[in-house]
Amino acid sequence: MLKALLFDLDGTLTNTDPIHFATWKDVMKTYGWELDREFYDKHFSGRLNTAIVANLLPQLSVAEGEQLSWQKEAEFRRRARGELQPLPGLMDLLQWVNSQPLQQAVVTNAPVENAEFMLQVLQLDQQFETVVI
Structure with a gap:
């Protein structure tokens, strides 16, 4: 049982991907890099900043x-x-989840400051008792 x-x-x-892309594009421009979407997807998307x-x-x-x-x-x-908005259908899904005897958590590799910030902006900071970084 779930x-x-x-x-x-x-x-x-x-x-968040379009915002990360635009931010990295501007940051890397200061180092002489011109990022396009294909390069970003291959070398940035889903990777930790340190890498x-x-x-x-x-x-x-370092x-x-x-x-x-x-x-x-x-x-x-x-x-x-x-700019941050919940993805379409998310609020309906969470309403259903809240009506079920289910525990919920957020998991992310985002920096803790970003995770807390995003949940607050999305007004979901009270929705999830547990955030796993």
Whole structure:
């Protein structure tokens, strides 16, 4: 019997990909990179910032890479504030889930600051008792 539902955050609750793409595109432009969608999908999408920076900007120290990652995510949150929306059908699904004897959690590889931010913007921060990073 089904006891719990796990929801991925990015791409299941909301579509953050266009915002991440635009943010990375601008960040990488400062390093002389011109990103297109195909390159982004292959080298950025679904990967951790540390891996992206180490692979594409090996000239940066670990500390510089961490700083760049932090700045990129802060810029993502700034841009996302007015753009994030629940994916179509999500609120109906959650209404049904809430009527069932099911536990729920969000799972994500997003930075904890982003996860908390997105759930708050989507007004889902009270929906999920557990967030697994």
